[in-house]
Amino acid sequence: MAHYWSAGNIPPKRHTQHRSESGDLYREELMGEEGFSSDSSLLYHVGVPSAVLEARTWELPDQATTPNEPLLPRHLKLHDLFANGEGRDLVTGRRLVLGNGDVRISYVVAADTSPLYRNATGDECVFIEAGDGVLETVFGHLPFGPGDYLIVPRATTHRWVLHGEVKAYCIEANSHITAPRRYLSRFGQLLEHSPYCERDLRQPSEPEVRDEGGVEVFIKHRGTGPGGLTGTVHVVPRHPFDVVGWDGCLYPYAFNVSDYEPITGRVHQPPPVHQVFEGNNFVVCNFVPRKVDYHPLSIPVPYYHSNVDSDEIMFYVEGEYEARKGSGIAKGSITVHPGGHSHGPQPSAIEASLGVEAFDELAVMVDTFRPLDLGEGGQACDDGVYAQSWTSGE
Incomplete structure (x- = not known):
């Protein structure tokens, strides 16, 4: 649903040589949905995005579920789940509230910076109930505050940097998350009867290049664990935030609920x-x-x-x-x-x-x-x- 955007330093034509001032070749990465047949973006890395030094298992937070039997309407008091956010981050501290094969709903109260994280099972929609911080991503960074929805496309490497305690309601899909189809033209523009438009969406800042080595990335992916999920930690030789520029229609964005008409x-x-x-x-x-x-x-x-x-x-x-x-x-x-x-x-x-x-x-x-x-x-x-x-x- 997100419209075309570009940021940073990109070449005039895709899939052509793109070099630094010293002559080093940047590595082009296509991040695309549905097997090259849907939205995508091209990112230009200083390092090699495929490189992995080590790998180990990440024990995910409890993903097991129990059927709602006997069938009952229920009242769940989420604020009772956490006394405070100390010693917890917005990724590993999530507690699963409800789930099925299509979507999982978690809740977290956190105050610590999360590890670098990549959800390889689907898009995430994180609603910020309270608190503020910055969602740092390979595309650039998005400041956030109360009432913000943060849409993070599948397999986007990111981390949550919090400015104090943050309460977050996390909707994790096994698919992509988009605007309702009835609000979109056949070319993908939000229509006049839509309750929000492209002006209401906030794009990431310019990408940031970090020169760090031996960095860990926590990955949630399809596997044999509860809910069909497994966790892995990759140690990569260069920080994933090494993108000098990108363009396309696939990227994280923010939308505040107060802009919904x-x-x-x-x-x-x-x-x-x-x-x-x-x-x-x-x-x-x-x-x-x-x-x-x-x-x-x-x-x-x-x-x-x-x-x-x-x-x-x-x-x-x-x-x-x-x-x-x-x-x-x-x-x-x-x-x-x-x-x-x-x-x-x-x-x-x-x-x-x-x-x-x-x-x-x-x-x-x-x-x-x-x-x-x-x-x-x-x-x-x-x-x-x-x-x-x-x-x-x-």
Whole structure:
């Protein structure tokens, strides 16, 4: 989805010699999706990007999952998972909350700089709940803060440098993450009815060349471990941040949720109007502060609905989520509404919403088209009583 961009020093024509002022040949690397048939970028390295000195196994954070059985809606209190961020980084400190074969949702509270990291299984979408820092990448660097989505393409070498404690909600795909297709022209431009446009996307800074040797890169890749994942650490002879220039349509970028323009109507609008990204068999939506339904008889909170094809996962970030009033949901909560269970507002929330002109709420939703299992983090912070909240509200 990202549009063409270039940074640093590149030759006038691709796949031709590109040399330094001293005459040394830069190494051209094509980073591309779908077997040279989709988006790509060309990067020009000082060193050899394929070189490896040593390799060892990286024991990934627990990736095992347990089915949501018996089938229940659940309330997960993510803030209970971490007392503080000390001694933890944003990569190795993640705790798996929910997952299936298409997407894994993790949460982390961290304060340390992460190791260099490369996810070789799919794109990552990391939402910053709180805190700030810099996402350093082989393409250049992206400062980030609260409300930012950071989209990191598969196999991008990067690390997270934090300025104090950061709370992050990590959506890891087994596919690529893009803008919804209905918002794109057939050539890939965001259309007029899209709730955001290319101006809202932030590209990396100019690439940085670091002259360091014997550097470790942590790699998550397909393998035989839980969830079909395995970890490896490569020791490389030269720091991966050795790119003098690059161009193309594949690179990390940032997008702040405050730049999302909500779509509203006279009566309640369905969840797809809140969509911001999509991956294979899942979508990402955000519910932002907005004016709500203005029909004289409108009911601003959602009607009861049964997700016959998907599980609905809502992460509550800020404000007061109107439909969940009276259920114990608060900042840092996740609700799990599985396919096969009809859900909707707490009974008392319906009357309370009548006549309300605006909602002051911020939430990130992931809908999956295959059932989600509970990770160790999800099991550890389940309140165990949410399923009864509709009955207690009658």
